[in-house]
Amino acid sequence: MIRMSLVSRHLLGLEGMTKEDILLILDTATTFREVLERPIKKVPTLQGKTIVNLFFESSTRTRISFELAERRLSADVVNLSADASSVKKGETLKDTARNIEAMKIDMVVMRHAAQGAPHFLSTVINANIINAGDGSHEHPTQALLDMYTIREKFGKLDGLKICLVGDISHSRVALSNIYGLKAMGANVAVCGPKTLIPRELDKLKVKVFYNVDDAIKWADILNVLRIQLERQDRCFIPSLREYRQYFAVTKERLNKFGKQITIMHPGPINRDVELSADVADSEHSLILQQVLNGVAVRMAVLYLIGTRS
Amino acid sequence: MGQKSHIIDEKGYQRTLNRLAHEILERNKGADTLALVGIRTRGEFLAIRLARIIREIEHKELQIGFLDITLYRDDIREKLNQPILKGTQISFDVSGKDIILVDDVLFTGRTIRAALDALVDLGRAKSIQLAVMIDRGHRELPIKADFVGKNIPTSLEEKVRVMMKEIDGKDEVILIKEEKG
Numbered sequence: 026m027i028r029m030s031l032v033s034r035h036l037l038g039l040e041g042m043t044k045e046d047i048l049l050i051l052d053t054a055t056t057f058r059e060v061l062e063r064p065i066k067k068v069p070t071l072q073g074k075t076i077v078n079l080f081f082e083s084s085t086r087t088r089i090s091f092e093l094a095e096r097r098l099s100a101d102v103v104n105l106s107a108d109a110s111s112v113k114k115g116e117t118l119k120d121t122a123r124n125i126e127a128m129k130i131d132m133v134v135m136r137h138a139a140q141g142a143p144h145f146l147s148t149v150i151n152a153n154i155i156n157a158g159d160g161s162h163e164h165p166t167q168a169l170l171d172m173y174t175i176r177e178k179f180g181k182l183d184g185l186k187i188c189l190v191g192d193i194s195h196s197r198v199a200l201s202n203i204y205g206l207k208a209m210g211a212n213v214a215v216c217g218p219k220t221l222i223p224r225e226l227d228k229l230k231v232k233v234f235y236n237v238d239d240a241i242k243w244a245d246i247l248n249v250l251r252i253q254l255e256r257q258d259r260c261f262i263p264s265l266r267e268y269r270q271y272f273a274v275t276k277e278r279l280n281k282f283g284k285q286i287t288i289m290h291p292g293p294i295n296r297d298v299e300l301s302a303d304v305a306d307s308e309h310s311l312i313l314q315q316v317l318n319g320v321a322v323r324m325a326v327l328y329l330i331g332t333r334s
Numbered sequence: 335m336g337q338k339s340h341i342i343d344e345k346g347y348q349r350t351l352n353r354l355a356h357e358i359l360e361r362n363k364g365a366d367t368l369a370l371v372g373i374r375t376r377g378e379f380l381a382i383r384l385a386r387i388i389r390e391i392e393h394k395e396l397q398i399g400f401l402d403i404t405l406y407r408d409d410i411r412e413k414l415n416q417p418i419l420k421g422t423q424i425s426f427d428v429s430g431k432d433i434i435l436v437d438d439v440l441f442t443g444r445t446i447r448a449a450l451d452a453l454v455d456l457g458r459a460k461s462i463q464l465a466v467m468i469d470r471g472h473r474e475l476p477i478k479a480d481f482v483g484k485n486i487p488t489s490l491e492e493k494v495r496v497m498m499k500e501i502d503g504k505d506e507v508i509l510i511k512e513e514k515g
Contacts, residue, residue: 029418056402056419065455068405332410 030333035147035154036326038163039204047208051173053325054318060097061321071100071331077125079135080157081107081118081142086292086316087157087167091134094323100331103130118142119149126150132331135159153330161195167291168201170322172209174315175246178287183210188232188240190274191250191299192221194261198250198291203229216240217272220261237272241282248289249274249300265298275301285309292316341468341486341494342507350483351380354465355387357481362432367460369397369431373449374420376438377401379500380467384436397431399424406448422452429457434481438496440466443477467496468507 031046039047060068076095080088088104095102105125116124122133132153135143140160147154158164176182187206189199193215206213207229214232215222222233234240240247252268262268279286288300288310296302305312342350362368365388372381378400385396400423404410435449446464453462465481470488486494486509493510 053419056405056421059421059423060405063456067455069451070405070410328405 031329034330034333035143035156036165036330037143037147037154037156039165039168039201039208040163042165042204042208044208044210047169047172047205050169050322050325050329051176053329054169054173054322057321057324057328058318060324061317067097067099069099070328071095071098073101074132074331075101075103075130076132076134076327076331077130077152078102078104078157079122079125079133079137080105081135081137082158084136084158086319087136087164090316090319091155091157091166091323094320094327095134097320098324098327098331100132100327118146122146122150126152132327153333155326155330158197160197161200162197163201163204164197164291165201165205166319166323166326167198168205169326170315170319171198171202171248171289171291172205173318173322174289174311175287177314177318178311179245182206184212185246186212186214186244187246187248188214188216188234188244189248189250190216190237190240190272192252192261193217193226193250194221194223195253196250198248202248203231207231214240214243218262218268237274238278238281241274241278241286244286246287246289247274248291250291251293252295252299254295269298273297273299273301274304276303276307279304287311289315336513337511339509339511340506341509342484344505347505347507350467351383352387354481354483355384355391358384358434358463358465359388359391361463361480365392365394365396367430367432368434369399369426369428370434370436371399371401371424371428371449371453373435373437373445374400374402376496376498376501377436379498380438380465380496381434381436384434384465397426399426399428401435401449401452403445403448403452406452408444408448422456424456427457428453428459430460433459433462435462435464436466437464438467439494440464440469440477440479440482441472441494443473443475446477447475468494470494 029049092102130152134155134157136157137159140162142159143154143156156165193199203213216234216237288304290312294300294305370381370385372378381398385398388396402420402422404419463480466479467483469479469482469485491512495508497506499505
């Protein structure tokens with residue numbers, strides 16, 4: 026029997042991850058998609074493993090998706106969110122983590138506002154760390170589920186043209202997607218107002234569009250990112266109205282080019298800001314498929330990391 | 335590789351499968367509610383063979399599925415490497431069916447325990463029966479096969495390999511004695 030496992034015992038990001046590792050995760054996720062279709066959507070694989078979901082930033086979708094994935098693998102799950110914890114009382118990340126680890130846990134799924142927080146955590150505790158989003162750096166499981174969803178529809182990733190639209194500077198989804206898609210041989214572009222596109226991006230060799238019509242003309246798939254309202258206090262865009270005017274993905278814009286473009290969005294959507302409601306709910310939208318696949322992909326990651334020896 | 339001895343040759347192999355098919359039909363009084371489920375990888379091909387033979391006898395196409403029991407194993411954390419998931423493919427409803435679980439070798443019984451758990455998660459079968467090519471003893475769980483191709487008493491140092499055309503290019507069962515030292 027052929028046996029394989031992931032190179033790393035953590036999932037901190039997709040930067041530097043090999044095509045083989047990404048493929049292993051996506052192929053493994055296919056098995057878990059089948060489990061999700063069963064009457065009993067649960068397997069005993071991670072019985073006896075304890076996983077802590079350490080969320081220092083609010084999240085609904087990602088946390089629920091991880092928690093479902095963990096429970097469907099029969100792991101024991103503990104949730105800790107920052108606003109209800111000793112973090113509020115001034116405890117450092119290192120102390121929080123060490124204290125939790127002292128209670129014999131196996132894996133930590135962490136979201137944190139600071140870039141590199143999970144990398145730091147992996148140097149101070151022994152548990153396996155899975156990054157569920159660190160600041161504006163990476164969100165590897167989101168990019169993996171995006172890739173899984175694209176592959177499910179198109180049967181491949183290499184050669185496809187995928188454009189990430191919106192606030193690229195603040196987007197961990199964008200960066201992880203760029204690393205992952207490039208490793209898989211896809212053509213990647215970004216599109217947004219100049220103020221929301223980081224200057225260092227040319228180092229990653231991605232195409233840049235400042236006009237959304239050009240992006241639509243070029244792409245097979247648009248992955249529309251959320252305008253992060255909470256991060257717009259520093260005037261990157263004049264107003265939401267103006268953003269919508271120039272960058273919103275709408276039916277009229279798409280219709281101009283008379284071609285079918287697949288639409289994705291990592292959620293939560295600001296309806297009628299970055300994406301018009303009719304596009305979000307159209308037949309070309311994979312948004313709910315992404316959510317469903319998210320559980321399977323996270324099960325695959327937890328399985329591959331949790332049973333790795 | 336150690337010393338090899340041949341237990342079943344190509345002709346015997348076919349006869350054994352024929353007999354197993356007849357026994358399954360006899361016990362279940364026909365094939366009306368039967369469905370075959372092979373345990374991946376080798377049980378999968380044996381199940382396909384049995385389905386073919388049963389079709390010739392009863393002129394009836396049996397439903398057939400494949401079970402990947404990796405997610406149900408109790409030794410998954412003790413293995414040195416991770417087995418690749420091949421996925422379960424059972425496209426029919428197992429509820430109300432008489433399921434014949436098919437595997438190549440019955441040994442400790444742990445694979446079958448995992449397979450039973452996996453099957454139970456898919457629905458409530460009317461019955462689950464076990465068909466194996468070889469029973470080599472050394473059970474660690476209270477599990478017994480309903481249909482056995484051949485019983486082979488073995489020592490723990492020995493290995494039984496059920497070869498098959500689909501994987502190895504020939505049908506044969508061999509016993510390999512590991513050389514000490």
